[in-house]
Amino acid sequence: MQGPELPRGSIAIVDTSVVFAMGGPSNDKYQAFESYVTRRDIAVRIPDHVAEELGESPETYRYQRDRLRSAQDAGWLDRAEVDFTDPEVSDAIDRTRERIFSLSADDVTEDEVETTDAVLAGLAYQYATDQSSHVAVLVSDRLAERAIADVLATMGVEESTVVIEGRAFLNERLVDEDGL
Amino acid sequence: MSTDYRLTDSANPEETLSDVLTYAELLTTPQLARLYVYVLRNGPVAIERVKEDLDVPHSTTYKYVGELEEMGILTRQEDETPTRISVEPIHLTVDTDHDEVVATPMLVDAIGRQYDDEDIRVFVERQGIPKLAAALHYTLRVRAGGMTQRTAANKLDVHPVEGTTVITALQDVLEDATAYDPYVEP
Secondary structure, eight states: OOOOOOOTTOEEEEOHHHHHHHOSTTSHHHHHHHHHHHHTTOEEEEEHHHHHHHHTSOGGGHHHHHHHHHHHHHTSEEEEOOOTTSHHHHHHHHHHHHHHHHHSOTTOOGGGSOHHHHHHHHHHHHHHHHSOOOEEEEESOHHHHHHHHHHHHHTTOTTTEEEEEHHHHHHHHHHHHHHO | OOSOOEEOSOSOHHHHHHHHHHHHHHHHOHHHHHHHHHHHHHOSEEHHHHHHHHTOOHHHHHHHHHHHHHTTOEEEETTSSSOEEEEOOOOEEEEOSSOEEEEOHHHHHHHHGGGTOHHHHHHHHHHOHHHHHHHHHHHHHHHTTSSOHHHHHHHHTSOHHHHHHHHHHHHHHHHHHTTTOTTSOO
16 A cells, blocks of 8 residues: 655654664665655654654664764754744644553553653644645654644644654655666 | 463463473574574475575584474474475463563564664663563554553663664564464464
């Protein structure tokens, strides 16, 4: 099944798990994604929160930081600042966090739900309203995907936003490349 | 094993403990794990082909084939030339106080991938095999939509980047497992 295509000139917000699933610059998935976003002039963004989380990771995982760095150096990925002073943006974040908690299994406590997951929804809302561009959020777990999509719909930006399962999206890009 | 657990798979204690030992051997010998999963995926397969495809020395290949045979999970098709081998999918359910933990060929595959997969190798070096088994358990729960990857990292008590890294690698293991592991739902 073919998933949605991202419109030319749009914004794609990616979570770390999707960046990890690409692998490094020598990996086919990384190259296919890079070529897709470059060709379509798509701005790829990662929230500051997510980048900071990566910066604080154990030194052993430096190779994951390097992967992000290569995408930044190549010019197709940038960090994005989430405007927490905008009440609508912080509302989107709070609602997403609550939604994630309510969709989680019974043995998940509120403390175990990370705000970083919800920040992705806040940034999507911010871009969709400020820059009136089409925004895609790429995540790689079903629960975050559903929670973010629910909140963006409740807040009235479902027309200009889409939440996509990142791993499937990467696999489709590989198929695209093979077909070229 | 000192934790309080109950094995539910078999009523026969000898058989059950023999399963536990089989698992222990497979889970602590990555090269044996790799060979087991290869035969599970490709069997019945000629021993020579196993040796060539996995690039394992002749003596090691026969040693591992012998070990799997002793464990009672490998069959030889002697009436054929060359002899072809196949293995059974193994299955162990452990009921803990919190949750039911299931060990199936998919876990053996994750162990065997340490040679080829940097993410899994780094995780096992830092956290050990029991934590990898727990990570696979939570990967299944993330897949079922019961929690996000970051929540799973909290449950595992590892940094979110470490958790996301291993879960991303295990998602590949899980997707491949739907083709050969009868205990994984497609």
